[in-house]
Amino acid sequence: MKTTTKQLKLGVFVLHAGYHLAGWRHPEAISGGENLALMIEIAKTAEAGKLDMLFFPDVPGSTADSTPSVISRFEPLTLLSTLSAHTKHIGLAATASTTYHEPMNVARMFASLDHLSQGRAAWNLVTTLAKEAAGNFGAHEHLKHADRYARATEFVQIVRGLWDSWEDDAFPRDKASGQYFDVSKLHTLNFRGETLSVRGPLNLNRPPQGHPVVVVAGASEDGRRLAASHADVSFTAQHDLATAQAYYRDIKEKTRLAGRHPEEVLVMPAVVPVIGATEREAKEKFDLLQSLTPIEQAIPLLSFFLGHDVSKLPLDEPLPNLGSSEAMKSRTDLLLELALKERWTVRQLALSVAASRGHLLVVGTPETVADTLEHWFKAGAADGFNIMPPYFPGGLRDFVDGVVPLLQARGLFRRDYTGTTLREHLGLQRPRHPQTMAHEVRDRSPSLTPTLA
Ligand SMILES: Cc1cc2nc3c(=O)[nH]c(=O)nc-3n(C[C@H](O)[C@H](O)[C@H](O)COP(=O)(O)O)c2cc1C
DSSP: OOOSSOOOEEEEEOOTTOSSTTGGGSTTOOOOTTOHHHHHHHHHHHHHTTOSEEEEOOOSOOOTTOOHHHHSOOOHHHHHHHHTTSOSSSEEEEEEESSSSOHHHHHHHHHHHHHHTTSOEEEEEEOOSOGGGGGGGTOSSOOOHHHHHHHHHHHHHHHHHHHTSBOTTOOOOBTTTTBOSOGGGBOOOOEEOSSOEEOOOOSSOOOTTSSOEEEEOOOSHHHHHHHHHHOSEEEEOOOSHHHHHHHHHHHHHHHHHTTSOGGGSEEEEEEEEEEOSSHHHHHHHHHHHHHTOOHHHHHHHHHHHHTSOOTTSOTTSBOOOOOOOSSOHHHHHHHHHHHHHHTOBHHHHHHHHHHHTTSEEEEEOHHHHHHHHHHHHHTTSOSEEEEOOSSTTHHHHHIIIIIHHHHHHTTSSOSSOOOSSHHHHHTOOOOOOHHHHHHHHHHHOGGGOOOOO
8 A cells, every 4th residue: 555645646638528428418518629718618627626737639630430529629739839828837738649740840849838838748649549540641551550659769769859959048148248049058969760860959948847748648568668768657548456556567667677766657547537416416427428329429439449340240249359459459458358357248338438438437426536546546556647527617627626625635636736847746857958967977077978969
């Protein structure tokens, strides 16, 4: 059992139409991927709850089978730049694909957001789960899983290297001497890799956080290794405690083996809380959402998450073992295991995926939700959670008004922001510039001076 004053980290996962497939149909729900007023309300509600970060997922493309949250929505970094002006404390996290972006652009976009927000930016690094995206970038097919991760591994090194183009305080802007920047504090990357090569430098001063927070949401072996070597946060889908504990231990061990301190990577599973004033009210709310979910819409979503078309399978027969997928290995494996363990039919799995897509689902009172989060946290299954409200804005307000005060009363969550940057909220170090560290080593022992380009 964890006996520390360490506190939970909490993010909110924003799918504007709600995380439940039918969330937007709830009588209280408001949705709209272009509804800026709704986005500002969500951001302000999360900040009023003292949450660590807002998270906007993304897939660069859609099809006629896409869900309401995906079919039309803002590009997340454009949106976060606006939300940074409507908030003061909350972290601003967005997805950017390493398969369908160039490292220079990603480094510039997140460094810019970090400056705009005075140090609150976070990049959710994904290799993109949707093979349909390929067609939008002149590719005939989606890269293979292993190739996507090979590119992602070079990609993140380049982005971090570009964020180190400038040492801290490299811009004196001294009108008297005419020195605008100190060229000795400028470092050109010249990265040459198997799949990517980037010269640099980044044409933007070093971000306030040194490096914006890097999140990795992949959970396959490749995903775990990438997180352990290069991430600050690991997002994951977990639906039971034992598996979540095993994932937590594995990430921490891989982080240690990668030469980092295990606390340098925070593990944040997600949870879909369906909250009512009583257990009965919560159950009724959940049953209403399930009743608003046509199976015709749940089946394409299941096919998407399994990476296999299940539309021809008999609905009320057990799901056959379809085997893993190239799209998102760990999620497909998780759902197949769940169906097998629960002996679910295709229909039952589809309706479960419509509700929580394989993530932990908690239906109950604020106490029930707080107890579950506290138990997982103290049982070594999580450093924090990504909250996925079934619909907005009410589903988030239920959590902020009902669950957060309980977690605060138990000393498990902050009562107020004490830091200004996202790294300070998360208790993560600000990466020091490699040159700064080299200087310190040299000053401590002149004979061991390493050199940098
Ligand atoms: C909390 C969370 C958020 C995610 N957000 C995105 C996203 O915005 N875009 C995306 O393409 N994939 C997203 N994913 C999916 C992952 O990128 C990845 O495809 C999936 O976890 C399977 O990883 P694996 O192939 O390493 O097993 C997310 C996953 C999790 C757990």
